[in-house]
Structures are given as structure tokens and as C-alpha cells.
Amino acid sequence: MRLRVLGCSGGIGGDRRTTSLALDHDVLIDAGSGVGNLSLEEMSHIRHIFITHSHLDHIAFIPMLLDSIFDVISTPIIIHGQAVTLAALRAHIFNNVIWPDFSVLPTADNPVFRYEEMAVGDVVEIDGRRISMLPVIHSVPAVGYYVESDAGAFAFSGDTSVNDILWSALNERPRLDFIIVETAFEDKDEALGKLAKHYTPQVLARDLKKLQHHPKIYITHNKPGVESIIAEECRQHIQGYDLNFLSGGETIAL
Ligand SMILES: [Zn+2]
Numbered sequence: 001m002r003l004r005v006l007g008c009s010g011g012i013g014g015d016r017r018t019t020s021l022a023l024d025h026d027v028l029i030d031a032g033s034g035v036g037n038l039s040l041e042e043m044s045h046i047r048h049i050f051i052t053h054s055h056l057d058h059i060a061f062i063p064m065l066l067d068s069i070f071d072v073i074s075t076p077i078i079i080h081g082q083a084v085t086l087a088a089l090r091a092h093i094f095n096n097v098i099w100p101d102f103s104v105l106p107t108a109d110n111p112v113f114r115y116e117e118m119a120v121g122d123v124v125e126i127d128g129r130r131i132s133m134l135p136v137i138h139s140v141p142a143v144g145y146y147v148e149s150d151a152g153a154f155a156f157s158g159d160t161s162v163n164d165i166l167w168s169a170l171n172e173r174p175r176l177d178f179i180i181v182e183t184a185f186e187d188k189d190e191a192l193g194k195l196a197k198h199y200t201p202q203v204l205a206r207d208l209k210k211l212q213h214h215p216k217i218y219i220t221h222n223k224p225g226v227e228s229i230i231a232e233e234c235r236q237h238i239q240g241y242d243l244n245f246l247s248g249g250e251t252i253a254l
């Protein structure tokens with residue numbers, strides 16, 4: 001498996017792109033502005049998009065991705081997500097006001113994309129990669145994903161804050177080589193983190209004690225402009241781990 005980081009910032013500005021991870025050549029996990037880093041040719045190979053939640057920084061480029069490649073794909077792209085997340089896309093994005101309803105265009109029988117509901121714990125297998133949905137806690141219904149193949153396993157938290165459910169779900173899995181976990185805010189913004197349901201370095205460090213695996217850690221989704229403060233605070237609080245900071249453009253191989 002090869003995971004390419006298309007976007008991993010909590011915002012935009014300069015070369016920052018919002019969350020999107022490309023798993024091999026055909027699967028996206030979230031589709032924020034990082035999707036714009038793909039060439040047209042690369043976009044045309046995308047067959048599945050797994051969405052963590054409905055916030056714009058994670059879905060903003062789905063409409064433009066579809067519009068850029070609709071005439072070169074022959075089978076629908078499948079958008080996977082919780083029912084409530086897909087309902088939000090239907091109501092607020094593909095509603096023929098913000099964007100055309102590509103789930104019935106050009107024809108209802110062979111549209112550009114189709115929705116596929118998934119619930120926490122469900123597993124979708126695509127060419128030897130098993131992708132399952134993980135529970136998390138965020139300000140809107142949200143999930144993370146666990147991806148495993150014969151080569152190894154990793155997890156992506158999506159957006160989350162303090163919780164027990166993500167960590168116990170991971171503890172039930174046999175293997176965890178690395179985890180990509182969000183840390184949106186610096187320690188001084190803990191109150192804001194509580195409100196917006198995002199981690200700060202200290203809060204994440206406390207939650208990591210619930211994890212029984214000892215994976216390599218990649219921090220993601222930093223607030224733009226304070227990345228170096230968040231990194232320094234993570235180094236202070238999270239010790240004894242192989243700690244890394246995800247950067248746009250990097251590729252992680254398993
Ligand atoms: Zn969010």
C-alpha cells in the first residue's frame with residue numbers, strides 16, 4: 001500500500017492544502033483542497049472516495065473532481081460515508097443549486113458517482129485492501145478509517161477530540177503500524193478545542209495512553225500559521241513514540 005498525502009493542513013495559505021489522502025492510485029480518503037494536486041490523468045483513476053465527515057475542508061473538492069473527469073470515466077465513482085454524511089452532501093452540495101446532482105447525471109443508470117452508506121465497523125474490501133470505519137467524536141457526526149492489507153495496517157482519525165471509542169476500536173484490531181491523528185490547535189486553545197471538538201497536543205497525549213498498540217504517529221490538521229508551536233508542544237507531551245508531522249506531498253509506503 002502507498003499513501004500519498006495530497007493535503008493535511010487545517011486550512012489554506014501558500015502551499016497548504018486541506019485534508020485528502022490518496023491510497024494507491026484509486027482510493028481517496030477525504031477530498032479537501034489537496035485533491036487539486038492530482039493531475040487530470042491521476043483523477044481519472046479514482047474509483048472510491050471515503051469521507052470522514054461533512055465539513056468543507058474534507059469534501060470541498062469532490063464537486064470539482066467529478067466535474068473535471070465526468071467525461072472520461074465509464075463507471076460511477078463510489079462515495080462511501082455514514083448515512084448522515086451522505087445525506088448532508090445530497091442536501092447541501094449536490095442539490096442542483098450549489099452543484100449539479102451528479103448522482104443522477106448524465107443518467108440515473110450510469111451516473112458520475114453513487115453514494116454507498118457505511119456504518120461504524122463495516123468493512124469494504126477493494127483489491128486486497130480492507131477499509132473499515134472507526135468511531136470518533138467531533139462537532140458533527142464523523143468517523144475515522146482503518147486500512148489493512150497483507151502488508152500492514154494504519155488508521156486515520158479524521159477530525160476528533162477526546163474520546164474512548166476510537167482508541168478501544170483500535171485496541172480490538174490486531175495490528176497498527178502507523179496512525180495519522182489530528183492536532184488542530186495549540187495547547188493555549190484547549191477551550192476552543194473542546195468547543196470545536198479538536199485535539200490539542202496535551203489532550204492528544206492523554207488520549208494516547210488509552211492505546212495499547214505502539215504505532216508510528218503522524219500529526220495532521222494543524223491550524224495554519226501555528227504548525228511549529230503545535231509541533232513543539234507535541235514533542236514535549238508525546239514521548240516514547242516515533243513522532244512525525246505529516247507534510248503535503250509526502251508518501252508513506254506499507
Ligand atoms: Zn471537522
Ligand SMILES: [Zn+2]
Binds near residue numbers: 010019159
Ligand atoms: Zn477538518
